[in-house]
Amino acid sequence: GQQLNQSPQSMFIQEGEDVSMNCTSSSIFNTWLWYKQDPGEGPVLLIALYKAGELTSNGRLTAQFGITRKDSFLNISASIPSDVGIYFCAGQRSTSNTGKLIFGQGTTLQVKP
Amino acid sequence: NAGVTQTPKFRILKIGQSMTLQCAQDMNHNYMYWYRQDPGMGLKLIYYSVGAGITDKGEVPNGYNVSRSTTEDFPLRLELAAPSQTSVYFCASSSPGLVSYEQYFGPGTRLTVT
Numbered sequence: 001g002q003q004l005n006q007s008p009q010s011m012f013i014q015e016g017e018d019v020s021m022n023c024t025s026s027s028i029f030n031t032w033l034w035y036k037q038d039p040g041e042g043p044v045l046l047i048a049l050y051k052a053g054e055l056t057s058n059g060r061l062t063a064q065f066g067i068t069r070k071d072s073f074l075n076i077s078a079s080i081p082s083d084v085g086i087y088f089c090a091g092q093r094s095t096s097n098t099g100k101l102i103f104g105q106g107t108t109l110q111v112k113p
Numbered sequence: 114n115a116g117v118t119q120t121p122k123f124r125i126l127k128i129g130q131s132m133t134l135q136c137a138q139d140m141n142h143n144y145m146y147w148y149r150q151d152p153g154m155g156l157k158l159i160y161y162s163v164g165a166g167i168t169d170k171g172e173v174p175n176g177y178n179v180s181r182s183t184t185e186d187f188p189l190r191l192e193l194a195a196p197s198q199t200s201v202y203f204c205a206s207s208s209p210g211l212v213s214y215e216q217y218f219g220p221g222t223r224l225t226v227t
Contacts, residue, residue, distance in 0.1 A: 043203070
């Protein structure tokens with residue numbers, strides 16, 4: 001089945017640094033979502049994007065729906081230790097009424113205090 | 114609101130055994146989903162349901178079965194457990210409409226088959 005290409009696969013950064021990650025697809029998506037998964041927990045929705053070019057913030061997190069509709073970006077500013085976890089992008093490829101999502105492989109973020 | 118709940122949290126099965134993973138949501142969501150997550154991988158859809166009495170296969174349905182007799186519950190059944198089914202299983206739900214793609218996840222069931 002189709003998967004989204006998410007990069008980088010992992011990041012190890014210093015507290016206070018900014019973080020960027022992205023997700024790309026060969027197909028057009030109508031919706032992009034970004035989730036965070038803490039160790040031992042289920043994914044939690046961070047940001048949802050519904051229109052090409054849309055830029056949405058949630059605290060220190062900012063995500064963008066790419067203008068081509070084939071990619072999305074997530075930025076985290078001034079990282080803190082609690083930002084540690086796995087970040088997943090997810091997309092909705094069609095206008096079907098099932099709500100099904102396609103997920104990227106995840107970006108593992110580690111933050112050094 | 115408890116959101117999406119899953120039981121058990123952990124389970125060890127022997128090859129060939131059967132079990133049911135329970136999932137319930139109290140948000141009156143019509144849509145429910147089962148995913149598996151293998152180490153270093155994303156989430157793969159096993160089965161999904163768009164309402165009580167309606168289920169359909171996802172990307173990796175082999176070895177699993179589901180039923181949806183109520184809006185709230187969506188159990189996942191493993192009939193003959195195999196080592197390849199060792200994984201973390203997540204249940205999720207969403208509501209139809211503009212935000213139908215915003216899925217909310219349970220805490221997961223960690224299953225080991227030996």
